[in-house]
Amino acid sequence: MNIIITSIDYILNRARANSLWPLTFATSCCGIEMMQTVASDNDIARFGSEIFRGSPRQADLLICAGTITHKMAPALLRLYEQMPEPKYVIAMGACTCGGGMFAETSYSVVKGIDKIIPVDIYLPMCPPKPESLIDAIRKLQDDIKKESILKRKDFLDAHCSRLTEYKGMLVEEDFVVTKLGVK
Amino acid sequence: MNYLYFLYIEFLAKHNIPKIFGDITFYVIPACIIFVALILVILVLVLFERKLLGWFTQRKGPNRVGFWGVLQTLADAFKLLCKENITPIGADRAVFNLAPIIMFLPVLIALGLIPFSSEFTFMNFQTNVLIYVILATFPVLSILLAGWASNNKYSLIGGVRNVAQILAYELPISFTVLSVIVLASSMNLTQITLAQSNQYGVLGWYWFPCIIGFGLMLICTLAELNRCPFDLPEAESELIAGYNTEYSGMRFALFYLSEYGMLFANSLFISVLFLGGYLSPFGKYLSPILFSGPVGNILIYFEQAFWLFAKSFLIIFIFIWVRATLPRLASFDLLKFSWNILLPLSIVNLLLMSLLKFFVGGVYA
Ligand code: SF4
Numbered sequence: 001m002n003i004i005i006t007s008i009d010y011i012l013n014r015a016r017a018n019s020l021w022p023l024t025f026a027t028s029c030c031g032i033e034m035m036q037t038v039a040s041d042n043d044i045a046r047f048g049s050e051i052f053r054g055s056p057r058q059a060d061l062l063i064c065a066g067t068i069t070h071k072m073a074p075a076l077l078r079l080y081e082q083m084p085e086p087k088y089v090i091a092m093g094a095c096t097c098g099g100g101m102f103a104e105t106s107y108s109v110v111k112g113i114d115k116i117i118p119v120d121i122y123l124p125m126c127p128p129k130p131e132s133l134i135d136a137i138r139k140l141q142d143d144i145k146k147e148s149i150l151k152r153k154d155f156l157d158a159h160c161s162r163l164t165e166y167k168g169m170l171v172e173e174d175f176v177v178t179k180l181g182v183k
Numbered sequence: 184m185n186y187l188y189f190l191y192i193e194f195l196a197k198h199n200i201p202k203i204f205g206d207i208t209f210y211v212i213p214a215c216i217i218f219v220a221l222i223l224v225i226l227v228l229v230l231f232e233r234k235l236l237g238w239f240t241q242r243k244g245p246n247r248v249g250f251w252g253v254l255q256t257l258a259d260a261f262k263l264l265c266k267e268n269i270t271p272i273g274a275d276r277a278v279f280n281l282a283p284i285i286m287f288l289p290v291l292i293a294l295g296l297i298p299f300s301s302e303f304t305f306m307n308f309q310t311n312v313l314i315y316v317i318l319a320t321f322p323v324l325s326i327l328l329a330g331w332a333s334n335n336k337y338s339l340i341g342g343v344r345n346v347a348q349i350l351a352y353e354l355p356i357s358f359t360v361l362s363v364i365v366l367a368s369s370m371n372l373t374q375i376t377l378a379q380s381n382q383y384g385v386l387g388w389y390w391f392p393c394i395i396g397f398g399l400m401l402i403c404t405l406a407e408l409n410r411c412p413f414d415l416p417e418a419e420s421e422l423i424a425g426y427n428t429e430y431s432g433m434r435f436a437l438f439y440l441s442e443y444g445m446l447f448a449n450s451l452f453i454s455v456l457f458l459g460g461y462l463s464p465f466g467k468y469l470s471p472i473l474f475s476g477p478v479g480n481i482l483i484y485f486e487q488a489f490w491l492f493a494k495s496f497l498i499i500f501i502f503i504w505v506r507a508t509l510p511r512l513a514s515f516d517l518l519k520f521s522w523n524i525l526l527p528l529s530i531v532n533l534l535l536m537s538l539l540k541f542f543v544g545g546v547y548a
Contacts, residue, residue: 015261018248023417043242046231048255050245055424057269060262067244084267084431 008139010147016060016086017141018047023059024081027066030093030127030173036083042130047137060115061140063133067095067102068110080117080161087159088144090136091119094126101126197220200338210486213305219499225443226547229256231496232503239507254412266432268340273334273430282329283430283437289321299371300461311372319407322333322445323349324415326426329438333429340539341425343467344514345409345416351521352406352413359396359403362536363389363456388459392539395532397457398481399500399525404449407519408442415514454494462485520522 002007026034037044044050053059068076080087091113094100099111113119120143123136147155195205195241210313230245230253237244246253270276295305295317309316323345330342363372366389367378390397406413417425427438454460463469463486470482512520 012265014248015258018255019259019262040241043237045237045242046246046252048248048252048258050233050237050242053424054419054422057212057429058427058435060266078259083343085267090221105428114487170198176324 005148005150009180013145013147017144018048019071019154020047020050020053020061020088020140021059022051022061022063023056023079024052024054025062025064025076027072028063028095028168029042030065030095033127033130034063034092036161037130037133042134044134044137046063047134047141049137056080057084059169060082060087061137062087062089062094064076064094064113065092067093067100068116069108069111070110071108073110073116076113077116077161083137085156085159088140089113090121090133092123092133092136093129093164095126097124098121100124115162118159190295192269200459203491206319207476210305213303214295214482217305218291218321220442221291221294221444221447225440225448226260227258228443228447229439231499233501235500236507246277260436263436264433268432269429269436271334271429273433275332275334278332279330279429280434282325283348283434283441285328285443286322286441287399287437289318290441291319293448294444294451296450297455298376298460299491300395300484301373302484303488305369306371307373310370312360312364312370312375312456316357316370319356319445319452320349320353322441329430330426333426337422337424337428338426341416341418341422341428345426346405347518348409348413348415352403355399355521355525355529356403356407358526358533359393360456360530362393362396362487362533364542365533365536366393372455372460376455376462379459380462385459385464388457390457393457393532395528395535397453399403399499399529400453402458403521403525405502406506406517408446408449408502410446411504412509412511413517414511415517446502447495450495450498450502451491453498454491458494458496458498459489463466463487463490467525476522495509 027139036042038050061103062080088175091097096113102109103111121136121140123132191209192202192205207243233497234244245255248258250256270279298310300306330338335427367375369375379388409416419477427435430438469482470486471479474482
């Protein structure tokens with residue numbers, strides 16, 4: 001039995017790890033570094049993740065590249081919920097990890113996206129170099145390769161969003177995050 | 184097909200298997216071969232495209248899965264297979280699930296119409312070409328259904344755009360195909376292939392006399408396949424992912440597969456019409472020279488299939504090249520380009536080919 005499970009795990013994890021399609025989601029300056037990662041010098045395609053999908057329905061990986069403001073937070077939450085399982089998140093940049101340079105003074109920035117959605121890999125720096133983004137993707141791949149279908153339940157519990165709706169300071173009262181299509 | 188049929192029946196008779204069994208399985212086997220070959224070719228094609236796009240932009244392309252990245256598409260396929268399937272709440276469930284399946288069927292039928300070698304055409308009708316041209320427009324139906332059933336504005340715009348695009352580009356294709364039919368005086372793909380074998384070798388193929396038509400066909404097929412620079416139905420910067428915005432997992436993979444399957448089928452079709460189909464570019468086949476005796480005679484069929492595949496991959500290479508080079512057209516320009524330039528040009532081309540056939544008929548008859 002164990003042999004079957006481990007071999008299924010082996011194939012599945014390797015398939016998942018090597019075809020992480022990211023969502024096109026760049027909210028500020030870190031996005032430029034993400035674009036650079038796709039370009040010639042730091043070719044992200046080597047790891048099979050150059051297919052940036054515009055639609056969250058086909059993406060596996062949310063590289064959150066840039067500052068998330070309170071106004072952007074509901075959109076981030078909705079995008080995350082629209083992604084089908086299994087989904088992974090890389091918090092790219094100091095802003096997304098804990099507010100970064102906006103942590104002390106800003107009234108408008110979410111101090112760490114892990115208040116809204118679960119994060120698999122934290123990648124601090126302002127901004128991270130393309131090499132470090134590739135390093136983050138490699139670390140995520142290593143994590144994925146350790147998954148098992150027996151621990152699927154824990155995985156799903158760890159990967160549901162932290163909030164059901166987000167009402168920040170600047171969000172209007174009637175802007176409700178719907179759970180479109182996800183049960 | 185007849186020659187293979189007799190070989191097969193003879194082989195069965197030697198082993199005392201009744202003829203009825205042979206009659207049935209003879210048509211099942213090629214269908215299975217086509218299906219398996221199609222899946223394999225699509226897997227190769229996706230990798231081919233990603234590698235080439237990488238090279239065109241001075242990147243390396245996928246190179247981590249398996250040796251030199253050969254298993255990359257397999258990894259993608261497995262991942263898509265095991266991904267969650269989401270049906271949006273507002274969507275029309277039945278149509279939403281049916282659309283990807285409908286998209287895949289015409290590809291399979293279209294491949295059956297292509298003469299892969301002089302003995303292997305699965306469905307050898309007298310009017311192969313017409314059936315193919317009709318089948319090639321079928322994906323638009325499922326794209327429209329998908330766009331309509333998704334209950335999403337981006338999907339709907341993508342689907343409707345695709346209809347407008349196909350309407351505009353199907354006419355030039357029909358006129359170009361008509362000019363080839365005039366040249367070959369036949370509507371059968373095998374006979375069109377045979378009509379191209381003459382003493383001029385490569386220059387005798389129809390791309391040379393019908394060079395305008397060849398160019399038109401390449402452009403219009405790009406538009407029909409929704410590939411760059413005509414990929415308006417799934418324009419990523421405008422429409423998120425166009426008609427497949429709401430599709431995830433295996434249903435999206437089916438769209439993906441059938442798009443590449445259609446690409447392959449259409450490139451085969453172009454190489455049959457303009458590049459001499461399964462004919463060898465050297466005038467005669469190499470396998471009887473290299474292998475003497477019956478082996479060489481059997482190998483001829485494989486060699487013919489090889490030439491056809493090589494030609495179609497050449498055309499696919501051109502398509503990928505175009506995709507890596509040109510930016511996307513605006514929606515209105517796209518339609519204007521077809522109605523104002525391509526359609527008149529294709530009619531002129533048909534006229535020229537008729538004149539050529541009338542005056543110099545003997546050469547290209
Ligand atoms: S971490 Fe720095 S570079 Fe990245 S989004 Fe924040 S401010 Fe910009």
